[in-house]
Structures are given as C-alpha cells and as structure tokens.
Amino acid sequence: MAKEPLASAFGKFTYGVYVVGARHGGRANALTCAWVMRVSHRPPLVAVAVGETRFSHDLIAEAGAFSVNVLARDQLELARHFGSKSGRDVDKFAEVPYRTAATGAPILEGVAAWLDCRLVGSFPAGDHTVFVGEVVKAWAGDKEPLRYDPRDYWG
Numbered sequence: 001m002a003k004e005p006l007a008s009a010f011g012k013f014t015y016g017v018y019v020v021g022a023r024h025g026g027r028a029n030a031l032t033c034a035w036v037m038r039v040s041h042r043p044p045l046v047a048v049a050v051g052e053t054r055f056s057h058d059l060i061a062e063a064g065a066f067s068v069n070v071l072a073r074d075q076l077e078l079a080r081h082f083g084s085k086s087g088r089d090v091d092k093f094a095e096v097p098y099r100t101a102a103t104g105a106p107i108l109e110g111v112a113a114w115l116d117c118r119l120v121g122s123f124p125a126g127d128h129t130v131f132v133g134e135v136v137k138a139w140a141g142d143k144e145p146l147r148y149d150p151r152d153y154w155g
C-alpha cells in the first residue's frame with residue numbers, strides 16, 4: 001500500500017479528542033486519544049485504540065477500567081498536555097485538577113462529557129491494542145466537544 005494515498009485518505013477521517021485515563025496501584029495517568037468509538041448499543045460499549053508503547057497501555061489493562069473524557073472546545077491545551085508527554089516520565093496530573101470515578105479512573109474538570117467504563121475485552125490490532133469498555137456511568141454538560149484538527153498538534 002503506497003503511503004501517500006493512504007495518509008491522504010486517513011486525513012479525511014473525522015475524530016473527536018478524548019483524554020482516556022486509568023488508575024492502578026495508586027497511580028493515575030491519562031493520554032490523549034482520537035481513536036475512540038462507540039461499538040454497541042446494548043450493552044453500551046466503547047472502544048479505544050492505545051499504542052503498545054504508551055504508559056497508559058498496561059495501566060488500563062491492569063486497572064480493568066478506564067475513563068473517556070470528551071474534551072470541550074476550550075480544552076486544546078489539555079489535549080496537548082496529555083498527548084505530548086508520557087506518564088512514564090512525568091505526573092501529568094500534578095497540576096491538573098481531577099476527581100475519581102467509581103472505577104477509580106480519573107475524570108477531568110470542565111469537559112463536554114465523560115464516561116466511566118469497565119474493561120470487558122481487549123485485542124491486539126497491529127501496534128495498538130483495542131480496549132473495549134462497558135459504560136457504567138456517563139455524564140454530559142452543555143459544552144461543545146473539541147474536534148480533531150492535525151494542525152493543532154503537528155504544526
């Protein structure tokens with residue numbers, strides 16, 4: 001598969017911007033994700049594709065739960081923050097206020113919506129793992145969601 005048409009075709013995909021978080025062994029972490037989708041009505045399931053090299057990857061597997069924070073349009077800086085450094089090197093929550101959902105996963109302030117999910121399945125997908133979560137609690141406010149624009153991140 002030639003790289004250029006593939007990159008151009010994927011460039012036509014549309015995404016939201018999410019911060020996916022987990023807590024295990026007293027450690028909370030989260031990463032910015034665009035590859036998030038709803039995959040079932042009943043039960044309500046969401047899938048997130050997380051790179052195998054991410055610190056969050058094993059944390060989600062070990063926690064058996066994760067949160068999906070739907071960033072609001074005024075939260076681009078949070079998207080950059082959680083997407084530009086690794087929890088392996090820094091505590092990304094050191095200066096970011098959050099609270100803990102029933103599963104233990106972190107919920108950010110000021111988001112458009114959030115989901116608290118119990119991990120019900122996972123499977124390898126190339127260099128990512130698709131984690132499937134059943135939504136155990138959800139909340140939505142009045143804010144518009146942030147939409148993914150590559151120019152916001154990659155110049």
Ligand SMILES: Cc1cc2nc3c(=O)[nH]c(=O)nc-3n(C[C@H](O)[C@H](O)[C@H](O)COP(=O)(O)O)c2cc1C
Binds near residue numbers: 030032
């Ligand atoms: C806008 C944006 C979207 C991203 N989407 C994903 C994604 O869907 N899956 C993924 O594994 N990484 C994604 N990343 C990269 C991770 O957020 C980034 O590698 C992060 O630093 C990993 O953090 P961690 O090592 O603490 O888990 C995205 C980054 C940005 C800025």
